Amino acid sequence: MEVSxxxxxxxxxxxxxxxxxxxxxxxxxxxxxxxxxxxxxxxLTNAASWPKSFEWHNYAKAWDxxxxxxxxxxxxxxxxxxxxxxxxxxxMAAYRMxxxxxxxxxxxxxxxxxxxxxxxxxxxxxxxxxxxxxxxxNSIPGLIVSYLGFGVPLSxxxxxxxxxxxxxxxxxxxxxDGTNTYGTFFRIVLPLLKxxxxxxxxxxxxxxxxxxxxxxxxxxxxxxxxIPIATFAFFGQFTKQxxxxxxxxxxxxxxxxxxxxxxxxxxxxxxxxxxxxx
Amino acid sequence: MNRKKTSGLLQxxxxxxxxxxxxxxxxxxxxxxxxxxxxxxxxxxxxxxTWVGIDNFKQILTKDPDFGKAFWFTVRFTVxxxxxxxxxxxxxxxxxxxxxxxxxxxxxxxxxxxxxxxLLLGFIWQFIFVKGFAAVGSATGxxxxxxxxxxxxxxxxxxxxxxxxWQTAGYLMVIYISSINNIxxxxxxxxxxxxxxxxxxxxxxxxxxVMPAVxxxxxxxxxxxxxxxxxxxxxxxxxxxxxxESVALNIYNEAFQNNRYGLGTAKAIIFFVVVAVITSLQxxxxxxxxxES
Numbered sequence: 001m002e003v004s005x006x007x008x009x010x011x012x013x014x015x016x017x018x019x020x021x022x023x024x025x026x027x028x029x030x031x032x033x034x035x036x037x038x039x040x041x042x043x044l045t046n047a048a049s050w051p052k053s054f055e056w057h058n059y060a061k062a063w064d065x066x067x068x069x070x071x072x073x074x075x076x077x078x079x080x081x082x083x084x085x086x087x088x089x090x091x092m093a094a095y096r097m098x099x100x101x102x103x104x105x106x107x108x109x110x111x112x113x114x115x116x117x118x119x120x121x122x123x124x125x126x127x128x129x130x131x132x133x134x135x136x137x138n139s140i141p142g143l144i145v146s147y148l149g150f151g152v153p154l155s156x157x158x159x160x161x162x163x164x165x166x167x168x169x170x171x172x173x174x175x176x177d178g179t180n181t182y183g184t185f186f187r188i189v190l191p192l193l194k195x196x197x198x199x200x201x202x203x204x205x206x207x208x209x210x211x212x213x214x215x216x217x218x219x220x221x222x223x224x225x226x227i228p229i230a231t232f233a234f235f236g237q238f239t240k241q242x243x244x245x246x247x248x249x250x251x252x253x254x255x256x257x258x259x260x261x262x263x264x265x266x267x268x269x270x271x272x273x274x275x276x277x278x
Numbered sequence: 279m280n281r282k283k284t285s286g287l288l289q290x291x292x293x294x295x296x297x298x299x300x301x302x303x304x305x306x307x308x309x310x311x312x313x314x315x316x317x318x319x320x321x322x323x324x325x326x327x328t329w330v331g332i333d334n335f336k337q338i339l340t341k342d343p344d345f346g347k348a349f350w351f352t353v354r355f356t357v358x359x360x361x362x363x364x365x366x367x368x369x370x371x372x373x374x375x376x377x378x379x380x381x382x383x384x385x386x387x388x389x390x391x392x393x394x395x396x397l398l399l400g401f402i403w404q405f406i407f408v409k410g411f412a413a414v415g416s417a418t419g420x421x422x423x424x425x426x427x428x429x430x431x432x433x434x435x436x437x438x439x440x441x442x443x444w445q446t447a448g449y450l451m452v453i454y455i456s457s458i459n460n461i462x463x464x465x466x467x468x469x470x471x472x473x474x475x476x477x478x479x480x481x482x483x484x485x486x487x488v489m490p491a492v493x494x495x496x497x498x499x500x501x502x503x504x505x506x507x508x509x510x511x512x513x514x515x516x517x518x519x520x521x522x523e524s525v526a527l528n529i530y531n532e533a534f535q536n537n538r539y540g541l542g543t544a545k546a547i548i549f550f551v552v553v554a555v556i557t558s559l560q561x562x563x564x565x566x567x568x569x570e571s
Contacts, residue, residue, distance in 0.1 A: 015378045021370075022380075022387040025444065031410040032402050047405075048413035089296040096293035100286075108298065115305055117557050119505045121526040122550035125322075125533045125543050126311035130303065149304020152297045181289055210395025212508050213530075228397045232512070235401055242405060249402055253394045260393040264386060267393070271449065272456040275494045 036246035043242055055243070062234075062247035070223060071230035072255065077140060078215070078226060079208045082147035086155055087200050089148065091193055094159030095185055099171075109160065112153045120150070120213065128217055138220045146218060147208055155200050158274065162196040163189075195273075202263065202270030209256055227252050315543040322539035334544035344520055345545060348528035352504060355438065355524070360499035363443045367450030367495065368488075372480070374451070375458045385455070389448035396445065400512025403441045404428070431521035434514050438522060441509060446502060450495045457491035458484060493561070500560060504553060525549050 035043050037054045062068070097105045127146070128137070136142030166189065174184045212228040219225060225233065231252045238244050260267060316334055320327045338345050370388050374381055391399065407427035415423030428434045461484060469479050507526040510516060516523030516531075523531075529549060533542030 011376060011378065014373050014376060015380060018370075018373055018378065018384055019380060022384050025387055025391070028391075028402060028406050028410075028444070031406050035405070035409070043409070046413050047409040048417060089300070092293040093297035096290060100290070105294070108294065111306075112301065115301070117554045118305065118309060118550060119526070119553050121505065121507065121529050122546040122553075123305065123308040123312055124530075125539055125546060126308040126315060127304065129322075130308050130311065134303070145300060146304050148296075148300040152301045153305075156297060182292075185293075206393060210393075210397070212395065212397040212511075217534075228395055228508075231398060231401070235512075242409065245401070246405065249398055252398050253402075256393050256395075257390070260390065261386075264389075268385075268389070268452055271452050275453045275456075275491075275498070 032246060032250060035242060036250050038243065040241075040243040058243050059247045059251070062244055062251060065244065066230045066234045066248050066251070067222070067225075068230070068248075068251050071225050071227045074140065074224060075209060075226040075255075078143055078147070079205055082144045082151065082208050083201050083204050085144070086148055086151040086204055087197055090152055090155035090200065091159045091190065091197070092185065093152075094156045094163050095189055097156070098160060098163040109156070112156050116153045116157070124213065124217060131218065137218060138224065140219075140224060143215055143218045146214060147204075150214070151204055151208075155204065158200055158203075159193065159196055162193060166192055198266050199270040199273040202267050203274050205259070206256075206267075209259075227255070312543045312546055315540055316547045317544075318540045320540040320543075321537050322533065327540075330540070334541050335548070337541065338545055338548065344523070345525075345528055347520065348523045348525045351435070351522060352506070352525045355435070355442075355506070356500060356503040358439055359442050359446075359503040360496060362439065363446045363499050364450060364492070364495055366443055366447040368454050370447065370451040371454030371458055372484075375455055385451070388451055391445045392449045394445075396506075396508030397512045399441060399445055400509045403437070404513055407437055428514055428518075430518060434518060434522045438506075438509060438513055441513060442503060442506070445509070446499065450499065453491050453495055453498075454488060457488045461487050496560060497557070500556060501553075504556065 031047065034049075034051055035047055037056060037058060038051045039053065039055055042049075042052050097109050131137050131142060131146065134142075136145055170192070171184050171188060174188045179187070210228065212232065215226050216229050216232070219229065222233075231248060234248050235245055315327070317329060317331060318327045319330045319333075374385055374388075378384070394402075411423045411425075411427050414420070425433050428437050465483060465487075466479060469483050474482070505526055506524050507530070510522065510524045510527050514522045516527050525545075526549070529542055529545045532545060533539050536542075
């Protein structure tokens, strides 16, 4: 009895300390939101206080000036198409590499794994040159192609580990029934890969949606800007104009926060899976 | 027999072809080109590419104090960043695997900063350091908040560290939580019955068993901090006076601001070699620790 009482007190104390730390963690969001709806004068007087009045038209201005709908649409197109193609191509490659373990495929896999070490900044300069000679610059499809290239190593690696754990018997049964390799892959194997699809798509989504450097090198036109680039351009133009910059930042983080809260369970699973394999 | 061979080749092409093609165009070719350009005086604009031998490397190592400074900054930042973020990540995970009522909400809160990209986070924190800290400082009078945040080399350095830890600790927490949850309950119960204190259990049971997670988390943290770019760009732009310029930002500026592409690629190659060496050393080191425990 004595012990359990002491334990309960300890748990309560831990709980309180953790909640306090969590509130500290959230303070940046408080500052961001509260000041995004203030008048410029109110914001300069005291950034910590609750707003005297809620100036929602700050948001309307930021929405128009960053051309938010276009940026959102561009980010969405890039993220969705890069993800779908990347997951599909990587799964196919990993499947073939595991099931047809030739010397060439072993070499190719080793190259993929080794390439994961290369930092993006190490190849970005010649990449721009290669992309412009292929006519891929300043275009959304061009950007998607480069995400396919950069995403392949990790995605193939993750699928590779997963395909190995699928028992061969299932496929052999299908083959006896006369299904060819393509049918086996698309009808039997692909559904079995679903958990790893979730992991790969989650990891790639967080990366591609938030990426700044690659799109900033590839895209030049204002109407092709993704959210991070639009925010950067806007911020450069209105430095210290916090009543415009802060609502733009809230708009910028809102989609990914909503995505996170909705998909939290899968995100946590994806990270754990990705980490175990990595 | 021949038909079987052709269909095998076709399958190889269909399944592995697309990935290999994109990988080759986007990574392999630029990487090889980069090796070549690092020995030239290419300026990125004109078609003229002159071979200059190892001049670029000589210049970087002997006549470019800013690159050395950027490296030193990156190393200091990496060491401090990975220690702090791993400590905090493990601390959070350790307490959030206890039966707390608010456990799930707290996990969500601690992870949330991570889903936001470094660029936007840097801008948000720029406001907090400049305006938010000042407001708290004048309300409380605490010296800490009245420092010239981001205004001098020291506060700018710690400013980036604070944001980095705030952003990444939650990610590592998730990995540590899954690792702690994987420890068989009966091992911990057995230790409790033997009269081990909670600290002893942490040190002799939990710590050795989460070593694989430590490997992963160190690996991730090193990779994030050493290649830091977005946060650096949006929070301080490398300033004041290039005191917080990371290697990645230095390479970027060399190529895209100064238009010295040859020099930039040479720096990029040096950067690649260092990253590759650190990564392989680190994996080797922590892997050997795992076996010991």
